[in-house]
Each structure stands twice: as structure tokens, then as C-alpha cells.
Amino acid sequence: MASSISFACTVLTLLLIICVQSEAKLSSNFYDSTCPNALTTIRTAIRTAISRERRMAASLVRLHFHDCFIQGCDASILLNDSSTITSEKHATGNMNSVRGFQVIDNAKSQVEKICPGVVSCADILAVAARDASVYVGGPSWKVKLGRRDSTTANLSLANTQLPDFQASLDSLISLFSTKGLSARDMVALSGAHTIGQAQCVTFRTRIYCNTSDINLGFAATRKRKCPASGGDATLAPLDPVTPNSFDNNYFKNLIKKKGLLASDQVLFSGGSTDSIVLEYSKKRKKFESDFAAAMIKVGNINPLTGSEGQIRKLCYTVN
Incomplete structure (x- = not known):
């Protein structure tokens, strides 16, 4: 009897794990019920920023790319220095070069006003890259959502895993x-x-x-x-x-x-x-x-999902 109960519990646990993993997958309609106006709000913020400075379109595409190449698409690139974090912004490929942080911060602020604690900074980065491309005449694509934000950054990886401008x-x-x-x-x-x-x-x-x-x-x-x-x-x-x-x-x-x-x-x-x-x-x-x-492939590089990471209130610091 005890063994039967144990077996049943094991099966139930496996089913729960499968369900959690299924729910944790990225989805293009992830915020449809929890924050239906998220994408419109982000798009407005991105368009406003690029209308003020056309160069910002390229910067936002690059920001998402540089984020995803280090630890995956987890918004780690947005984190500032703290007592526990050495920012990736100091990496050779980022320092005095990667930009657009204030644009993402503003988009996050606007989204927080309508849906506090719901939309991740990592997802905002992914959507911003797509919206930036479209604004300057580039292609659009369906952005899958549901990423969560990291609580760590990795300067050493950023120094070794970003493409170098003199690379072979x-x-x-x-x-x-x-x-x-x-x-x-x-x-x-x-x-x-x-x-x-x-x-x-x-x-x-x-x-x-x-x-x-x-x-x-x-x-x-x-x-x-x-x-x-x-x-x-x-x-x-x-x-x-x-x-x-x-x-x-x-x-x-x-x-x-x-x-x-x-x-x-x-x-x-x-x-x-x-x-x-x-x-x-x-x-x-x-x-x-x-x-x-x-x-789309870039946006799918090792995202944090489910209960991993957190939804940062401010993109430049952990909660």
C-alpha cells in the first residue's frame, strides 16, 4: 500500500513538473490577460524615443542582442553596479558604447503605471528591438514573451562572449x-x-x-x-x-x-x-x-521563465 502511494506521488510530481515547464514556455500572448495594453505602451515609448533621435533604433536592437549573448535574454545588461553586482556595462564591448538604457527605463515606467510588477525588463528589451526595426523601415516579427529578469550580471562573460569589431x-x-x-x-x-x-x-x-x-x-x-x-x-x-x-x-x-x-x-x-x-x-x-x-532565435537564448529570476520594478536594480 505504501509503495503504491509512493508511486502515485512520484507520478503526480512528474505531472506537476511537466505542467510547470509547459506554462513556462514563451508565448506571443503572454500578457493578453495580465497586461493587455503592455505592447501598445512599449511601442509608444519606443517610437517617441526614436522620433527624437533616429540613431536610437540601432542602439535598441543592439541592446537586446548584447543582453541575450550574456547569460541569455534576462536583462542582465541593464543592471547597475551594486554591493553584489559588477555591471556588464563595464565590458569592453559595452563600455561607452551600448546605449538606450534610459529609453528602456522610461518604457518600463510607463508599463508599471498600468500593470505594476507584471512585465519584465527582458521582455521590454525584446519588444523594443522589434519596434525599433519597424520604425526605421525594417521587418517585424512576432515576439514571444514571458521572460523574467535576472538578479545577477556577468562581467567576465560579457568581456569574452560579445562579438569583437576586429574578429575573424x-x-x-x-x-x-x-x-x-x-x-x-x-x-x-x-x-x-x-x-x-x-x-x-x-x-x-x-x-x-x-x-x-x-x-x-x-x-x-x-x-x-x-x-x-x-x-x-x-x-x-x-x-x-x-x-x-x-x-x-x-x-x-x-x-x-x-x-x-x-x-x-x-x-x-x-x-x-x-x-x-x-x-x-x-x-x-x-x-x-x-x-x-x-x-526570434536571439530572443529565445536561455530565457528565465516560470519562477526563475524576478520581475524587476526598476530595470537597473534588483528588487
Whole structure:
């Protein structure tokens, strides 16, 4: 009798675990009943921010990407220093570069007014990236929701697992592979550089020390505002043709050897991704479709769900 009861309890426990896991999956209608106006509220905040500064669209896409690559999509990148946390904002790939924190804070504040303690900062980051893309003419995609926020950050991972602006093709492919992303995903995601700007310090070596894999006229133009020394924070558009519109000119630029960053041009430098760049340069819709699919994959990198983590009241600090 005792063994039968024990067996029944084991079965019940397993069923409960299965139910919890099922409920913990991300869903596009996660907030339909708990905060039905969440997405509209976030969208309004994001559109307002980008209308004030067009560059913010690229920054918000990048912010979500940099969050998901470290510990998964858990809003750890938003956490400030505290007695227990060393912020990921200090990482080499983030410091004085990643931006848009105040936009996310504002969106969170607006959502908290209508649904306190319901919508996570991690979900706001994911929705903001999609809304930013749409605002500047890029593709839309269905964002699955239900992520929760971490109570930790990981500076050491941020220093080693974010793509470097001088990375080789093989290292980029390998890094993206560790996140479950293919070489095609990597090229499509790199296409986000069709909008936004980069600091002089990130492309100085390319325009001054490279004569074989760069258009010399393009290099000369960039040198006018990026001196050989100093002016590290001076900005240049990643796509000089249509820097504020989401299109496929980024790939056309690579074919002309006008990639601003070394990690851009390496996608079209006689390697295995050349054919993908050529394809995207000719087929904008294919690029946009693949970009949207890759962003969905990014948003699914190791999210916290169910009872994991927390729903932060303020995105920059734990509760």
C-alpha cells in the first residue's frame, strides 16, 4: 500500500513538473490577460524615443542582442553596479558604447503605471528591438514573451562572449554557433549595421592600416573625421548610403569593400559567407525575412521563465 502511494506521488510530481515547464514556455500572448495594453505602451515609448533621435533604433536592437549573448535574454545588461553586482556595462564591448538604457527605463515606467510588477525588463528589451526595426523601415516579427529578469550580471562573460569589431570570420561563426545561431543567422544579424554608427576607435586600424581589403576612397573619406590618434568617440555611419533606414545597402557596401568595421568586411572577403552577402545584396526581402527569423532565435537564448529570476520594478536594480 505504501509503495503504491509512493508511486502515485512520484507520478503526480512528474505531472506537476511537466505542467510547470509547459506554462513556462514563451508565448506571443503572454500578457493578453495580465497586461493587455503592455505592447501598445512599449511601442509608444519606443517610437517617441526614436522620433527624437533616429540613431536610437540601432542602439535598441543592439541592446537586446548584447543582453541575450550574456547569460541569455534576462536583462542582465541593464543592471547597475551594486554591493553584489559588477555591471556588464563595464565590458569592453559595452563600455561607452551600448546605449538606450534610459529609453528602456522610461518604457518600463510607463508599463508599471498600468500593470505594476507584471512585465519584465527582458521582455521590454525584446519588444523594443522589434519596434525599433519597424520604425526605421525594417521587418517585424512576432515576439514571444514571458521572460523574467535576472538578479545577477556577468562581467567576465560579457568581456569574452560579445562579438569583437576586429574578429575573424571563423571566430565569429564559432561564437554565434555557441548561441545556437548559424553562419546565415550571423550574416543576417550583422545586417543590423545597415543602421547606426560606430566610434572612430573601432575602425581606425581598418582605415589606416588596411590597403588590400578596403576601398581607398572610402578610407580617405573616413579619415577626414577619424584622425590617426585622438577623437576616439567621433562617430561615422555604418552604412554611409542610407544610415537611418533599414535596407540591404550594408551588403552592397561590403561587396564594394566599404564595410566600416573589420568584422563587417570579413563577411565578404573570400570566405564561406560571401555567397550569403551576395544573396542579401540582391534580395532585400530575403535578408529581412532571415533577419526577423534570426532575431526570434536571439530572443529565445536561455530565457528565465516560470519562477526563475524576478520581475524587476526598476530595470537597473534588483528588487
